[in-house]
Amino acid sequence: MRLKTRRRFVLPMLTAVIVALCATTPWARQHGGSPLSPIGKSEFTLNEKKISVVYSRPSIRGRKIMGELVPYDQVWRSGANDATTFVTEADLEIGGMPLFKGSYTLFTLPSQKGWKLIINRQTGQWGTDYDANQDMGRIDMKVDQLSSPVEQFTISFVPEGDGAVMKLEWEHTSASVPVKGRMPGAPPPSPPGTAEVALNGKKISVQYSRPSVRGRKIMGGLVPWEKVWRTGANMATGFTTEADLEIGGLVVPKGSYTLFTIPSAKSWQLIVNKQTGQRGGDYDEKQDLGRAEMKVEQLSGPVEQFTISLAPAKGGAVMNLDWENTRASVWLKEKR
DSSP: OHHHHHHHHHHHHHHHHHHHHHHTSHHHHHTTSSOSSOEEEEEEEETTEEEEEEEEOOBOTTOOTBTTTBOTTSOBOSSSSBOEEEEESSOEEETTEEEOSEEEEEEEEOOSSOEEEEEESOOSOBTTOOOGGGEEEEEEEEEEEEEEEEEEEEEEEEEETTEEEEEEEEEEEEEEEEEEEOOTTOOOSSOEEEEEEEETTEEEEEEEEOOBOTTOOTBTTTBOTTSOBOSSSSBOEEEEESSOEEETTEEEOSEEEEEEEEEOSSOEEEEEESOOSOBTTOOOGGGEEEEEEEEEEEEEEEEEEEEEEEEEETTEEEEEEEEEEEEEEEEEEEOO
16 A cells, blocks of 8 residues: 555656756747747838848857858748748849849858859748749858857848848858849840751740849759759740750650759750640650750850851851850751
8 A cells, every 4th residue: 555655656756857848948839938030020111012022030048040040052941941032013223133023042152262142933832842943143252250149040121222131140140132123124134045957947035034144053953963954944844846856965856845954063964844834844754855965165255145056057057055254055857
């Protein structure tokens, strides 16, 4: 009887101690207590249209932040937990980059030499789910050292001129970029383009979008090596032929297709895909008709706006893809 009584006393006491200890741990603060990285929201109004950022706000808590918790030269979620959301009711220019009204995700690329703001069209994902193929662009940020530390990561809009400055501040670092409204009638950031050529009276055409360099590193940066690229911007790049073709040795029956590429530092591959009408980031390898090797050259001068051209050549035509200092090309001829 004495043993049973002791068990009845000890077990509830142990349970109470465990509950008390758990209540003081970080786990408890994340699971029912005060969250370690609470939700934050910053917004401002531009010409009666709202621009807002929703993000999570981690704290230093005695840790080394820049270069450690936030590593240099790696894409950072710019907060914690879910990806940081940016919503604008107005067409904007952010650091000189045009941006249509809509919803986006913000990432950053911190480094000791400078920061870049990454605007990504994918939304609703976890903060570490980053797809470079969904990037709208990367923008240089101004970086300053703060005189006193900021304990909790903060994104704010500070009114300035006819817009605002968006500031990201944590520890001793402030990274900022100007935000302002776009002028009515301003051209779209990646306008549509068309290239055409006729082979024996049969038309071959490419429909694509034309992004610009705008001070960014393109090859190996905005266009990453060894990954499938939409070969333009916005909607997938369309290719239509009225003739049966050979493209770099790949047989392509007459019809409509989508073009992708796989750029690398040494060579490029052109991908002819049977799926059509999708956004440029929607690539299904199972729909590939095939791949063709492309010739890569360095241009003597930079090309600001991505350009696809179809030029007549002896026995057929050549398709050139020019951007920044790179040209990738492939031969086309009618299949006999």
